[in-house]
Amino acid sequence: MTQPTVTVSEGTRVWLNFSLSLEDGSEIDSNFAGDAVEFMIGDGSLLPGFEHLLFGMCGGERKIFTVVPEDAFGMPNDNNVQEIERDQFDDDVELEVGLVFSFADASGGELPGMVVAYDSDTVTVDFNHPLAGRTILFDVLIHRVEAAELH
CATH class of the missing domain: 3.10.50.40 (Chitinase A; domain 3)
Known part of the structure; x- marks a missing residue:
């Protein structure tokens, strides 16, 4: 059978x-x-x-x-785009649009975020999934x- x-x-x-x-x-x-x-x-x-x-x-x-x-x-969520003070990044970091950093989330896990804009005071980071x-x-x-x- x-x-x-x-x-x-x-x-x-x-x-x-x-x-x-x-x-x-x-x-x-x-x-x-x-x-x-x-x-x-x-x-x-x-x-x-x-x-x-x-x-x-x-x-x-x-x-x-x-x-x-x-x-x-998922769809991109505007709340997942955050402005972070420039002084939160090491001085020797060369910022550029598209650069991905690993950030600690509230529970201590890792959360990737991509730089979408920056100036001398703030860095705008997008925490949406890159394929959102x-x-x-x-x-x-x-x-x-x-x-x-x-x-």
């Missing part, structure tokens, strides 16, 4: 290769040159908006999805899907 085909759903382990690109075709990330990655649906490896697109797919399937900002990295507001093309090849072992 043949085993039924397992499709991606809650409680499955998935092996896949993927790439993320912008609508203009520029690639953001890809693991197609390497081994497939393995993860459990719902473990936080993928954003929920990406993960749910995989539901119903099975081993051997490849699809390209267009993911709107709301289901990807962007539509993402998600190219995915499912290698294998298994029902997860329950412990």
Whole structure:
């Protein structure tokens, strides 16, 4: 008797290769040159908006999805753009637009922020995700899907 085909759903382990690109075709990330990655649906490896697109797919399937900002990295939030006093940065730091710094957040974790403007008194830093507001093309090849072992 043949085993039924397992499709991606809650409680499955998935092996896949993927790439993320912008609508203009520029690639953001890809693991197609390497081994497939393995993860459990719902473990936080993928954003929920990406993960749910995989539901119903099975081993051997490849699809390209267009993911709107709301289901990807969200829309930019003006409250995430902050002005910081210039003296909070080391004097020997050469500021330039596009430079990314790591800041401590309220819980002591790291939060990246990108310099979007500066003058002698203040530095304007954008803490939005760099891909906020962007539509993402998600190219995915499912290698294998298994029902997860329950412990």
